[in-house]
Amino acid sequence: MIEESERRRMLRAHSIGSKMIAYLEEIGIERLSDLVGADAETIAMRIDIALGRKHMNHMGVEAIGNLIALSEREEGEAGLR
Numbered sequence: 337m338i339e340e341s342e343r344r345r346m347l348r349a350h351s352i353g354s355k356m357i358a359y360l361e362e363i364g365i366e367r368l369s370d371l372v373g374a375d376a377e378t379i380a381m382r383i384d385i386a387l388g389r390k391h392m393n394h395m396g397v398e399a400i401g402n403l404i405a406l407s408e409r410e411e412g413e414a415g416l417r
Contacts, residue, residue: 338360342367342368345406346403349405350399351395351398352399356396356403359386362383363382365379368403368410369410369411370407372404375404376404
């Protein structure tokens with residue numbers, strides 16, 4: 337389960353909403369740091385498989401890409417502290 341503090345962090349990414357966070361939770365992603373180095377297309381495919389149908393379109397893939405970029409920015413910033 338995604339903790340509320342992680343949920344708030346994820347919601348800062350452009351085009352990420354509560355449904356996308358629920359999809360990520362469904363595939364076992366619980367922390368923003370779980371997405372560092374991830375591939376948006378692969379995450380989208382995992383979501384489609386979990387849902388049992390093709391659901392993620394190019395906008396969903398872009399949103400996941402935004403979330404991955406946020407995770408990598410925050411990881412980089414944490415390393416500078």
